[in-house]
Amino acid sequence: MALENNMALTGQPPKSLNTKQKIGVVIGMVGLLILLLATFNVELFSNGLVLTIALSALMIGIIVFSKGAYDHKLEGIKNDGVWFKSISSRGVLGWVAGVALTGFYIILYFYADLLGLGQGVDGANTGLIRLFDPLSYLLSGNPASQWFVYGVLYTIAILGFGIKFLMKYKHNKYEQLRTVSVMFFQTAFAFLIPELMARLNSDTFSLPYNDLKNMWPLNYYAFDQWRVDQFINAETIGIFFLVLSVAMVFLVSPWLTYKYGKRWYCSWVCGCGGLAETAGDSFRHLSSKKLSAWKIERWLIHTVLVFSVIMTTAVIHSYLGTDTSKYWLTKSNFLISVGTFLTGIFALTMIYKRQELGKHARYGAIGFLIVIASLFVMHYTGTTERIFFFKAGAMRSAYGLYIGSIFSGVVGTGFYPILGNRVWCRFGCPMAAILGFQQRMFSKFRITTNGGQCISCGNCSTYCEMGIDVRAYAQKGENIVRSSCVGCGVCSAVCPRGVLKLENDSLKGRINPNDILLGNDVDLMTLVNQK
Incomplete structure (x- = not known):
């Protein structure tokens, strides 16, 4: 033996x-x-x-x-040995797979x-x-x-x-x-x-291809003129899908995120997330947990979101009319509506959630001011053909090329074996940015931890595909409320002690940086009775 x-x-x-x-x-x-x-x-x-x-x-x-x-294999943790395999440890096979996937996407797109x-x-x-x-x-x-x-x-x-x-x-x-x-x-x-x-579809009826679960801003062409025109021309069924597109953005998605966090979409519905969780599962541990990566993630994903908001607003603005006797929604009314809506969101967040944002509030203010300034510029420079003095079609094509094709497709999927399975979700998806903001500020979702049970094995942090240092929260018994968390639950699944639990509870006490549970330092029963 x-x-x-x-x-x-x-x-x-x-x-x-x-x-x-x-x-x-x-x-x-x-x-x-x-x-x-x-x-x-x-x-x-x-x-x-x-x-x-x-x-x-x-x-x-x-x-x-x-x-x-x-x-x-026995039931339980299944991620052992991943750093010993060439395909999942950035070895030769990993690089070959990355190059092959990237090459396939480049050929497919271009x-x-x-x-x-x-x-x-x-x-x-x-x-x-x-x-x-x-x-x-x-x-x-x-x-x-x-x-x-x-x-x-x-x-x-x-x-x-x-x-x-x-x-x-x-x-x-x-x-x-x-x-x-x-x-x-x-x-x-x-x-x-x-x-x-x-x-x-026929010679007299044309309904555009419509992924029923895909919504703006992930679907960056959702409100392009050609698409809106096709929906309107398709009459009843087309109008239904157009109204559904708007309702998903402003009603359905915020309500579900409030109830369940962004996981309802990112981990249960989204096709990008679906591929990452299945085909990309073997590479989840490759996501960087460095503080520098987190800083890049926050700046990059919110920059894409701001750009997406400006571009979509500009494209809709470019095909609206100016004659109030013919159109109920004119260019000016549309920009005023967008500005009012964004100002309301910003004001409510600053009033009720400023302390939770902390120093990051000023970054949000910068993004808000950029969007509002862009609306003013758009009002005075935008025409039917041009936005910010550039051709409207050219700007939208550029956005579709660089964000929708290269970032989302080529880099987002081709780099699975190199940078982890959620590259696009972490650094580029504007949908993830919006849902993340809603989750951080107004959602009932959190991952609760029991610090007294944590043995600091590090499985949770290692296999967090979003680059969150879960162990740091678990060691302190602090609830995990992060805008980037997609609620995949793998951190809980690989925990050998049952320290982590995904929950939907009240907003009160959701963020608890001061109430840590380390062994017998606090009266656990008192905290339980306060729930």
Whole structure:
């Protein structure tokens, strides 16, 4: 019997893949090989059958690999050994995966012709995109595009790695429910329903592609003129979706965030978060916990939010009229409404939440003043064609290119194996910034801690994908109320002592930097009775 020399509770990590995992890898590679051959225009046989085999191989490969990894493991913490694997410790395989993902996104966004988009006779698809034509015709009645290919692969990734996540956290009901939720919303609301709705379109009726769970500002083109015009032209159903878009931003989202925190969207509904939590789970520990990273995160994500607010306001302003006898919502009325709304939010926050903001209040004031100043400039320089002396279409295209494509797609997903799975959510998502503000200021959500039980193992901080030093809060018994927290609950799932608990309670006493629970320093029963 071999002598175990290390003191680790989990023992040494496996030195190689077991037989079942190797079989899973081989099956998955068959699926990838088929897709690669199709990219180079290698014809096998029926596209529909080949696509079915390829996608099935990818799904089956992930599932078989996952069963090999977790079938015979006891329930409990499953993140042991991640720093010993090349793919998840910024090793050679990690960098190869990062380069491959980044390269795929660059080709998808900017060089779709290399994938065969419209490269055949009379504009027909060839290559990889042609392989997806049968499925696209089945769902929407249209030939495939690079975005359809992306949507299919995106959904397969969330479903396959979602099953892997379910096996990994089989001991935790919260993680199971959350994962099933993101799998459902991606498959139904983001993929199947919009594709099936495309069948409603005809020569006289056109409804734009509409991801039912995607809202402004994450959906940065939500109120572009072409999109609004299509909604209006689609009459009843189009008006419904347009009103729903507005209601989601100003009514539904704030209420749900007040009740449950930003986790209702970021960890239960959002497609970006869904991919991060499933396909990106193996890289969650790579998120930087440095103070410098936190400072960059706050400045960058709120800068994107301010830019998003200004750009959306400017685009709507550019296509509104000025004649009050013809339009009830004119350019001036719109800017006044936006300024009044933002001033009201800023005033209420300063009056009721200034102490909680502390020194960060002045940063919020700077952002507010930038937006208000931009509204004034917009009023005096904006026309139907130009915003801030620039072409309106060019500015929106630039925003879509740099924020929507490069940051969200190429960097946000391609850098999973290098910077962690929530790069976009931490540093660039304006939706996360808005929900984070609401969560920090006006939500009932918090993660409570029991400092007397904490053994400072560090699992919670290590596996926090948002870069929060959870252990620092747990050691003091301080509630965790952070705008960046997405409520994924993994910190609680990997805690060996049950120190952390996700709760929705009253706003009173939610932030408790002075009431710390260290052993017997305070009367715990007194605090419990005060609840």
